[in-house]
Amino acid sequence: MVDLYVYYKVREHDAARLGPLVRAMQQRLARGDGVPVQLKRRPGAKDGLQTWMEVYPGVDEGFAQQLENAAQAAGLHAYIDGPRRAEVFTDLAPCA
Template sequence: MMNCYIYFKADSSLEADILKAEKQLQQLLMSQHQIRSRVQRRPAATGEPHTWMEVYHDVPVGFDNLLNRVLEQTLFADLQYSERHIEYFLDVDVCA
């Protein structure tokens, strides 16, 4: 299976808005596409930009296009944050 990891930075003052947008995004992906996800934030000092990580489990090929369509339906469209960096990883069975 393939997992997708996306990270970006946003001003710490946007934390409440980011959390609302992330909740909306996760709910849409689960209800529309049955894609499980979670969000994490790197610990940061007050006033510094926060680094956020989105983790999507068992995503289909072309997930970035699907995600972009869903993002347009969320509060992320109105937020100012850094470029989203996308990486994919495959599960590897080391016991085979």
Template sequence: MHCYVYFKAHLNNQTAVLQCLTRLQTSLRQLGLKPEVQKRPNAHDGIETWMEIYRDIPEDFEETLAKTVSQSGLYSHIIGKRHLEYFVTVTV
């Protein structure tokens, strides 16, 4: 299963968001995960949309992620909530 997380942040908070995401990603890599970060190419009205991608996640991932995000300081730089979506690979 894969987890996709998106959130919004003010463009002027980009440096702080990147610092928090670096801390978050470093912590998760130490747990054996290989996270990716993307963002939309253009801000809209000074707001950016960010995407975290986590592939092949363990069963307790959501709890681990919540704890790690809290420790990273990311919550203080985002607008609204982080949205988690889960997908599984389908063989066709």
């Protein structure tokens, strides 16, 4: 299991349209696959852009492709400025 973090830039004037699309996509993932979901954004904006982050803790390594397919189907890319960047993190093993 891994934690998946997906971040991207959103034009301020598109934020109100994108929010419901992301939340609906996440609700479908949570209901259908039992995936825990979080949606966050960096406070403030720079040059008219907000930074948003979707967080998916404890998912299978193959989940990233499933998420990208869901994002495409939900039409998220129409409201995102630039790419969606995904980062995978794992837990550190405890010291013996």
